[in-house]
Amino acid sequence: NIWTYSFRSVHIWQCSLVWEEEKYEAGIKWKFLEHKGPYFPPEYNPLPENLNFYYNGEKLKLGLRAEEVALYFAQMLDHEYTTREVFRNNFFKDWRKEMTLEERMLITDLEKCDFGEYHNFHKQKVEERKNRTKEEKQVLKEANQKITDEYGFCMLDHHRERIGNFKIEPPGLFRGRGDHPKQGLLKKRIRPEDVIINCSKESHVPEPPAGHQWKEVRHDNTVTWLASWTDNVQGATKYVMLNANSKLKGEKDWEKYEVARQLKSRVDGIRAQYKDDLKSKQMGTRQRAVALYFIDKLALRAGNEKEEGETADTVGCCSLRVEHIMLHDSLDGEKCVVEFDFLGKDCIRYYNKVPVTKRVFKNLKLFMENKQPGDDLFDRLNTGMLNKHLSSLMPGLTAKVFRTYNASITLQQQLKELYDECVGTEKLLSYNRANRAVAILCNHQRAPPKSFEQSMANLQAKIEGRKEQLTLAKAELKKAKKEAKGNSDTKLVVEKKKKAMQRCEEQLLKMEVQATDREENKEIALSTSKLNYLDPRISVAWCKNMEVQLDKIYNKTQRDKFAWAIHMTEKDFEF
DNA sequence: ACGCATACTTAGAATCAAATGA
DNA sequence: TCATTTGATTCTAAGTATGCGT
Structure with a gap:
């Protein structure tokens, strides 16, 4: 239970x-960890014999390996990125490595390749999948459930816990985000021989798939992962880990928010400190102070340095370059304005114009002196130095704690502020507003949903309809009033009409509110902050105080993840 | 101080399933 | 009842942070 x-x-x-x-x-x-090992995706299933690939107009039967990789490309043909130079070149380079000698001799130009039949085959498969009957879907669902039952759980210290990602990532073409130099490279199939298993010595060690061996079996209880492998594209280690609803993850999450709360009680002193450091004689200290000012005020990420050419060109605070900011002595009636424009994590653009203190502004001018656009703004600073300093101010303090702290405190403040105005109107809307303030602070964006314009127009049409209905209801009410004239019999009718009119008015308001909410949410993602930055105890306490059902705020997954907070939080919780 | 490896959190998009409405 | 829309779930890339050897 x-x-x-x-x-x-x-x-x-x-x-x-x-x-x-x-x-x-x-x-x-x-102390104890037992599991069944990761689940491997099915082996490649060759295409039907009658399907053809054409090179330079000539029919050509590809070998199994070349065919498989060609299909990865063919499947993506509807996507914009298959037209990109980098993607195409990377794919072609890696594809040729999978070819036989003869294939490689013949196929030398991607432009001459015709994947049309492969592409159509894939589209047909997708269509079939979509048109599956209820029964077929049920059978598939049950088969999936069986896999989850067997591979999706582990035993960890007497608890049966869900595993977050027990499936090995299937092979395909790498799709980085933004302008990634490795987009299109072949992400190879992972075999048991690539996988390291981690479990208890005294546990039943998972069996590798028939005819295979694990790369290694180790028993390291200082880490939380169950299995790992190295990804061939980035050379990064991938891990199989527990689900967010596990005790281990929950405890960690709780700890994270407790550290952020500690920052709350010490942030005044820390702010005073870095304001003071803005005047330091040491250039490094001044840079650290300005960086901290940004991290605190704007919730910027720390900004670790990255290897050039290995990833898309994105930055965080410490890795900002001169070209990413513009200084305005005065702008739109405000003094000392910094204009930020850079790509952050996942190539999401950060664009903001912020007035800063005179001292910060002067320092920035100083940091930019005699530098090229491509030079580091903070050339005497990196995240290591910054975090070392922070941990000396408070145990457990790092740059990202500021994001957590500022996000959570903003939610709490906004909920308090919006309290008055949300009595009467929609409580949930005010919660969303508060949530949105945080999402904006953290710059959590999303691509507008594909059907956004359409769905907005639909809603608008409904509003118009309701408006007409309201005018009608008002007219009827007026008429009824006229007819009433002290007649107690018709007074009842007037009351009825009045009620109907009010109901109509309410519904209209609700729809208009919904329209505003949706419009304001067009390019803002609320889920990231809700899941990773907002202390769930704030939301649980708010629900209790406002008499709002928790499932209006958190769906099932979220309630599972925040089980710890749901059970420990009282009405009077304060972040 | 550095460069690299490791382990873990955070992120938006893609996909799947449920709800809604024509 | 079916098609469309919306919300939930899955996926895996892309960050942060720290420790270790030089």
Whole structure:
């Protein structure tokens, strides 16, 4: 039973905060871990014989390996990125590596390749998938459930826990975000021989698939992952880890917010400190102070340095370059304005014009002196130095704690501020508004939904319809009033008409509010902050105080993830 | 101080499933 | 009842942060 389980877990967590040292030695994450190993995607299924690939107009039967990789490309043909030079070149280079000698000799120009039949085959498959009957869907669902039951859970210290990503990533063409230099490269099939298994010595070690061996089996209880492999495109390690609703992840999440709350009580001192540091004789200290000012005020990310040419060109605070900011002594009636324009994580553009203090402004001018646009703004600073400084100010303090702290405190403040105006109107709307303020602060954007304009127009049409209805209702009310003239019989009718009119008015207002909400949300993603930055206890307490059902705010997955907060939070919780 | 490896969180898009309405 | 829309879930890339060897 999930509820007793969760309740018991929270009980354990509450103890663990107090007895942390006693429970495990530092760095030990578990005592027992058992699982079935990751689930591998199905082997490649060759195309039907009658399907052809054409090179330079000539029919050509590709070998299995070349065919498989060609199909990856053919499947993507509807996407814009298959037209990009970098993508095409990378794909072609890697595809040729999979060819036989003869194929490689013959196929030397991607432009001469015709994947049309492969592409159509794929589209047909997608269509078939879409048109599956209820029964077929049911059968597939059950088969999937069986896989999840077998591979999707593990035993960790007497708890059966869900695994977050127990499926090995299938092969395909790498799709980085933005202008990625490696887009189109072949992401190779992962075999058991590539996979490291991590589990208890005394557990039942997972069986590798028939005829295969694991790369390694280790028993490291200082880490939380169950399996890992190296991705051939980036050379990065990928991990199989627990689901967010697990005790291990929940505890970590709780800890994160507790650190952010500690920052709350010390932030005044820390701010005073970095304001003071703006005057330092040391250039490095001044740069650190300005960077911290940005991180605190604008919720910028730390900005680790990245290897050039390996990823898209994105930056965070410490890696800002001169070209990413513009200084305006005065702009739109404000003094000392900094104009930011850069690509951040996932190539999301950060654009903002912010008035800053005179001292910060002067420092920025100084940092930019005698520099080229491509030079680092903070040439005496990196994230390591910044975090080292921060951890000396408060244990556990790093740059990203500021984002968590500022996000959560903003939510709490906004909810308080919006409290008055949301009585009477929609409570949920005010919650969304507060959530949105945070999303804007953290620059969480999304591509507008494909059907946004259409759905907006539909809603607008409905509003118009309701408006007409309202005018009608008003007219009827007036008429009824006229006819009433002290007649107690018709007074009832007047009341009825009045009620109808009011109901109509309410519905109209609700729709208009919904329209505003949706419009304001067009390019803003609320889910990221809700899931990663907002202390769930703020939301749980708000729901209790406002008498709003929690499932109006959090869906099932979110309630699972925040089970710890749901059970421990009282009405009077304050971040 | 650095360069690199490791482990973990955060991120938006793609896909799938449920709800809604013609 | 079917098609469309919306919301939930899955996927995996892209960050942060820290430790280690030189």
